[in-house]
Amino acid sequence: MSSPADDLILEVFLRLPPHPTCLLHVSLVCKHWRRLIHGHWFLNHLRARHHNVAPLLGFFHKDGFVPTGDSPDRLSAAHFSQLQGSGWMVLSSRHGRVLLRNTYSMQSEALLLVWDPMTGGRSYLPIHPKYRRNGCSSRPFSVVFLFAFRGRVFAGVYSSQTKEWGDLVSMGIPRELSSIKEANSVFISNALYLLWPCNYKIKIIRFHLATKRLQYIEISQSIHVVQAMTKMFQVIVLGGELMSTLQDGSGMLHK
Amino acid sequence: MAAPESGDGNNGAARMVTLISSDNTRFEVEAAAASLSQTLQLTILDGGGGGGDGIPLPNVDSATLSKVLEYCIKHAPAAANGGAPNATAVDRAELERFDNEFVNIDQSVLYSLIMAAHNLEIEGLQSLVAKKVADMIKGKSPMEIRRTLGFPDPTPEEQAEMNAHMLEYGWAYE
Numbered sequence: 001m002s003s004p005a006d007d008l009i010l011e012v013f014l015r016l017p018p019h020p021t022c023l024l025h026v027s028l029v030c031k032h033w034r035r036l037i038h039g040h041w042f043l044n045h046l047r048a049r050h051h052n053v054a055p056l057l058g059f060f061h062k063d064g065f066v067p068t069g070d071s072p073d074r075l076s077a078a079h080f081s082q083l084q085g086s087g088w089m090v091l092s093s094r095h096g097r098v099l100l101r102n103t104y105s106m107q108s109e110a111l112l113l114v115w116d117p118m119t120g121g122r123s124y125l126p127i128h129p130k131y132r133r134n135g136c137s138s139r140p141f142s143v144v145f146l147f148a149f150r151g152r153v154f155a156g157v158y159s160s161q162t163k164e165w166g167d168l169v170s171m172g173i174p175r176e177l178s179s180i181k182e183a184n185s186v187f188i189s190n191a192l193y194l195l196w197p198c199n200y201k202i203k204i205i206r207f208h209l210a211t212k213r214l215q216y217i218e219i220s221q222s223i224h225v226v227q228a229m230t231k232m233f234q235v236i237v238l239g240g241e242l243m244s245t246l247q248d249g250s251g252m253l254h255k
Numbered sequence: 256m257a258a259p260e261s262g263d264g265n266n267g268a269a270r271m272v273t274l275i276s277s278d279n280t281r282f283e284v285e286a287a288a289a290s291l292s293q294t295l296q297l298t299i300l301d302g303g304g305g306g307g308d309g310i311p312l313p314n315v316d317s318a319t320l321s322k323v324l325e326y327c328i329k330h331a332p333a334a335a336n337g338g339a340p341n342a343t344a345v346d347r348a349e350l351e352r353f354d355n356e357f358v359n360i361d362q363s364v365l366y367s368l369i370m371a372a373h374n375l376e377i378e379g380l381q382s383l384v385a386k387k388v389a390d391m392i393k394g395k396s397p398m399e400i401r402r403t404l405g406f407p408d409p410t411p412e413e414q415a416e417m418n419a420h421m422l423e424y425g426w427a428y429e
Contacts, residue, residue: 005370005373007373008369008370008373008381008385011369011373011381011382011385012385012388012389012392013389014385014389015382015385015386015388015389015390016389016392016393017393020427021427022393022394024424024427025395025396025397025400025427026392026397026400028397028417028420028421029397029400029401029406030401030406030413031413031416070394072394072395072396073393073394075426075427076425076426076427076428079425079426079428080426117426118426
């Protein structure tokens with residue numbers, strides 16, 4: 001093959017599926033291609049081309065990870081399922097990272113684990129402030145901890161940068177919302193929306209990360225909730241401002 | 256009063272321009288088709304390429320230029336409609352069918368085409384060929400990509416480096 005100029009090669013790369021496995025294979029073809037794929041120009045243009053919407057790579061099911069796509073452009077189910085069933089339970093995943101909780105039979109104290117399956121990085125964080133143990137982590141992250149107690153909902157944020165839980169904020173809630181049981185959440189525009197099924201209706205607790213404000217949203221009958229089989233994931237379609245943004249954060253793994 | 260005819264050949268018949276390939280073959284083509292090339296469009300707007308002059312294209316050989324012009328002639332009517340917002344579904348399907356057939360060619364011709372499309376700034380053609388090459392390499396392993404594109408077999412060092420990288424990315428291999 002005669003070697004066309006780099007910008008022609010990049011034009012070809014831009015038209016590849018934005019799946020990380022596909023890009024990885026292409027980057028392994030030769031050193032020169034590797035440099036182009038890893039370059040800022042390519043990354044920025046690839047993102048812009050796909051409107052900064054990350055591809056859906058798969059989702060976590062209680063029995064393990066279910067990757068999308070066909071081989072070889074497909075993530076390793078075994079790699080992504082390695083922690084499940086070995087004392088850890090997947091709570092949520094977004095922005096390429098997975099939040100897990102240990103099962104109590106294994107250790108007496110409850111732990112959270114933020115896992116980056118691509119780099120293998122693991123950060124353990126204590127649910128109780130006295131319990132501290134930290135793994136490696138390069139990119140900063142936050143974990144939001146929400147619980148209901150005596151007619152109020154409380155929220156606290158753990159920051160991987162300060163390695164501490166921030167102050168709790170709280171808000172009064174209607175009496176029927178007494179406890180949060182494995183509620184599903186979506187993360188949109190720096191706010192976490194917790195879906196709270198109650199008496200066949202849906203309530204939403206909104207927690208804004210920057211302002212640390214809690215907000216209670218009541219949903220009228222214009223909402224349709226599609227709950228797939230178990231509590232695997234939820235898709236919400238509703239009118240108004242949440243419409244466009246809710247599509248993206250259904251507890252699935254995005255790179 | 257009607258404006259007097261300017262006599263530039265624009266009275267009914269389409270304006271033609273002449274393009275000259277690197278191996279000195281002359282191609283006469285409608286200005287509208289040649290204008291799909293951003294590079295040529297400027298020259299043509301300046302009145303170039305008409306009569307006996309012709310526009311020399313020292314980077315494009317005759318085989319490639321004839322293929323490029325085949326694309327331009329087919330796409331010129333739609334481009335003249337400003338991307339053809341009122342094109343019928345049939346027209347669009349026909350163009351799509353043409354495009355698919357058009358890139359169903361030898362790799363060496365594909366590479367000449369993408370270079371020419373790049374040099375002449377024919378966005379649609381460049382995009383079409385780039386997509387074709389991307390389709391050829393997607394869904395393949397690094398070794399399969401190398402074979403598809405006719406790369407020489409990797410040296411032992413290159414092979415060792417590839418293997419090392421594959422080990423590093425366990426998430427990608429089942």
